[in-house]
Amino acid sequence: MSNQHWSSRYVFVLAAIGSAVGLGNIWKFPYIVGENGGGAFVLVYLLCIALVGIPVLIAELVIGKTAQLNPISAFENLSGQFRASRFWVLFGYIGVITGFLILSFYSVVAGWSLEYLSVFLQNGLLNSDAKAVEQYFSNLLDNPLQLLLWHSMFMLLTIIIVTRGIKQGIEKIISLVMPMLFVILVILVIYAIQQPGSSQAFDYLFTPDFSKIDTEAILTALGHAFFTLSLGMGAMMVYGSYLIKGTPVVRLSINIALVDTLVALLAGLAIFPLIFTHGLDPSSGPSLLFISLPNALLSLPFGQFFGILFFFLLLIAALSSAISILEPVVCAIEQKTTLKRNISTWFVGGVIWMIGVATLLAFNEWSDIRLISDKNIFDSLDYLTTNILLPLGGFGISLFAAWVLATKSNIRVSLGIDGITYKVWFLLAATIAPLIIAVIALKGIFPEWIPF
Ligand code: PHE
Numbered sequence: 110m111s112n113q114h115w116s117s118r119y120v121f122v123l124a125a126i127g128s129a130v131g132l133g134n135i136w137k138f139p140y141i142v143g144e145n146g147g148g149a150f151v152l153v154y155l156l157c158i159a160l161v162g163i164p165v166l167i168a169e170l171v172i173g174k175t176a177q178l179n180p181i182s183a184f185e186n187l188s189g190q191f192r193a194s195r196f197w198v199l200f201g202y203i204g205v206i207t208g209f210l211i212l213s214f215y216s217v218v219a220g221w222s223l224e225y226l227s228v229f230l231q232n233g234l235l236n237s238d239a240k241a242v243e244q245y246f247s248n249l250l251d252n253p254l255q256l257l258l259w260h261s262m263f264m265l266l267t268i269i270i271v272t273r274g275i276k277q278g279i280e281k282i283i284s285l286v287m288p289m290l291f292v293i294l295v296i297l298v299i300y301a302i303q304q305p306g307s308s309q310a311f312d313y314l315f316t317p318d319f320s321k322i323d324t325e326a327i328l329t330a331l332g333h334a335f336f337t338l339s340l341g342m343g344a345m346m347v348y349g350s351y352l353i354k355g356t357p358v359v360r361l362s363i364n365i366a367l368v369d370t371l372v373a374l375l376a377g378l379a380i381f382p383l384i385f386t387h388g389l390d391p392s393s394g395p396s397l398l399f400i401s402l403p404n405a406l407l408s409l410p411f412g413q414f415f416g417i418l419f420f421f422l423l424l425i426a427a428l429s430s431a432i433s434i435l436e437p438v439v440c441a442i443e444q445k446t447t448l449k450r451n452i453s454t455w456f457v458g459g460v461i462w463m464i465g466v467a468t469l470l471a472f473n474e475w476s477d478i479r480l481i482s483d484k485n486i487f488d489s490l491d492y493l494t495t496n497i498l499l500p501l502g503g504f505g506i507s508l509f510a511a512w513v514l515a516t517k518s519n520i521r522v523s524l525g526i527d528g529i530t531y532k533v534w535f536l537l538a539a540t541i542a543p544l545i546i547a548v549i550a551l552k553g554i555f556p557e558w559i560p561f
Contacts, residue, residue: 113275115351120280122361124433125339125348127283129369130290131430132218133337135423136398138373139380141329143391146321147313151374153327157334158370161545164537165340165503166362168510171520173349174358179441180204180343183350184509191517193509200505201441204343207498208438209457211342212431213464214490216267219427220259220469221399222420224249229403229416239404246399250472260465267431268458271439272451275351279432286425293422294372297379300415306385307378313391314377328553331546332496337369339430341502343437350440357525359534379419383409398423435461496553504546511539 115121142150176183181201188197228234234242249255270278301307335341349358380398383405384391393401402419406412435458442453471478471486480489514520515538521531552559 113351114353116276116280118353118356118361120284121348121352121356122365123287124279124283124429125345125361125365126368127287127429128339128344128348128433129337129365129430130372131337131339131426132215132423133333133430134369134373135376135426136218136395137333138337139377140394140397141333142314142377143397144394145326145329146318147391148315149317149319149322150326150330151314151377152317153322154330154333155370157331157545158338158366160537161331161503161542162334162338162340163362163366164534164542165335165507166338166345166366167359167524167534168507168538169340169343169345169503170349170352170358170362171524172506172510172514173343173346174352174356175514175518175520177350179350179444180346180437181441182444183343183346187509187514191513193513193517197505197509197513200502200509201343203498203505204341204346204502205438205441207342207494207502208344208434209461209464210490210498211494212267212434212438212461214468214487215427215431215434216263216461216465217256217260217469217487219263219424219431220256221249222423222427223259223262224255225399225403226417226420226424229413229420232413234403234407234416235413237407242404242407243400245403246396253470253473256469256472257466260469261462263427263431264458264462264465266428267435268454270428270432271435271458272454274450279436282432283429286429290422290425290429293418294375294379297415297419297422298375300411301379301382304382304386304409306387307382309385310378310381313381313385314374324549324552328496328549331500331549335499335503336495337373338366339433341499341506342434343441343502344433346506347437347440348433355525359524359526359530497550500546500550504543507538507542507546511535515539 115124172183172187176187178186181198184198184201188195234245237245270282272278339345380402381391384397384401387405387408389401389405391397403416406416406419409415435454438457439450439454442448442457443450446453448456467475468487468490476485478486480486481492484492515535521527524531524534526534548559
């Protein structure tokens with residue numbers, strides 16, 4: 110049994126939002142919207158959040174809250190208690206392995222935000238032309254030592270917070286950074302929507318053009334729904350395991366998902382107006398934030414100041430998510446071995462740091478190594494975790510919560526719902542969400558089998 114608990118419901122919600130809101134919302138969402146042509150993709154993504162994301166989030170929190178254990182032990186314990194197959198434990202293991210993999214590339218990108226924060230603070234890009242800004246990013250990627258420095262600093266920060274535990278570490282940092290995050294985001298949006306490109310940005314984000322949607326786009330939208338809500342690997346499960354009895358999980362889940370979605374859309378509104386004002390290409394991919402945005406900012410009034418705000422925002426959003434990726438892995442090692450929390454965190458953090466080194470070498474020394482469909486190590490890890498492992502984990506979590514927990518115990522009380530709301534959740538978690546995941550996954554693997 111976990112002996113840690115959140116101090117209040119409010120800090121739990123803040124921490125869960127902190128987990129959800131991260132690089133996924135501010136870096137990934139805008140660039141994948143850009144790569145997939147705008148509004149239609151946003152719509153598919155919203156559908157994935159509503160039909161799959163929210164039911165799985167509820168499922169994950171309820172498993173955590175019932176078991177009060179790390180993801181592996183939670184599946185072990187509950188499947189024993191309810192005489193279900195031991196096979197379910199597999200999803201616990203998948204989750205923990207996914208955590209290792211995600212944080213290793215997450216930390217590298219978070220490191221870029223440290224680099225850009227420091228360069229904006231030093232005024233280092235001012236007076237550079239567009240070519241120079243582009244060159245700056247490619248020089249960074251070419252420089253393994255610089256990448257290593259920032260990756261190591263970010264991992265160190267994350268590890269130190271997590272070693273301190275829930276109340277002394279995670280709660281403290283969350284209560285500090287989350288209010289800042291919201292304020293900064295609002296300031297950035299107000300600044301951006303006053304630029305001439307803002308009406309084009311609204312159009313781009315909210316006018317769907319369905320010709321842009323293909324199977325790959327749907328798979329990306331589904332994978333991103335998992336990534337952005339921190340689902341499928343046990344992050345929300347361990348956060349749920351620190352909940353006190355009587356917390357209304359369903360209402361909180363809906364609120365968490367709404368805030369996360371709102372933040373992603375606001376991030377889009379903070380970025381795209383600047384991109385369009387400067388006639389830049391919204392579909393430039395992962396470098397959208399690190400080449401296009403600095404370019405746009407540097408030619409605007411107070412660009413340096415808003416650049417500092419922007420990359421600070423990115424950093425704190427990444428940090429509050431990174432701790433939630435490390436927590437379930439640490440919790441699993443701590444509860445399954447005799448290692449103390451401190452040692453487990455340094456051990457797990459060290460292994461993740463090492464995988465991270467391989468990830469950052471993908472941009473330079475090891476750029477020739479290709480793993481999944483000709484992708485480098487970094488892109489392969491991102492693809493494997495976001496588009497395959499998280500949906501797979503979510504598939505298991507959703508089925509387990511519905512078919513094992515809900516049918517064999519009375520979880521309505523801990524869900525805090527009854528009647529129709531419960532039936533809707535059950536329908537979604539037991540059938541619709543797993544079905545959508547299965548169909549999209551099959552379509553990805555055997556395109557000719559599914560006719561759309
Ligand atoms: N949700 C986080 C983001 O959007 C990433 C994350 C994924 C966090 C999985 C925890 C678990 O950046």
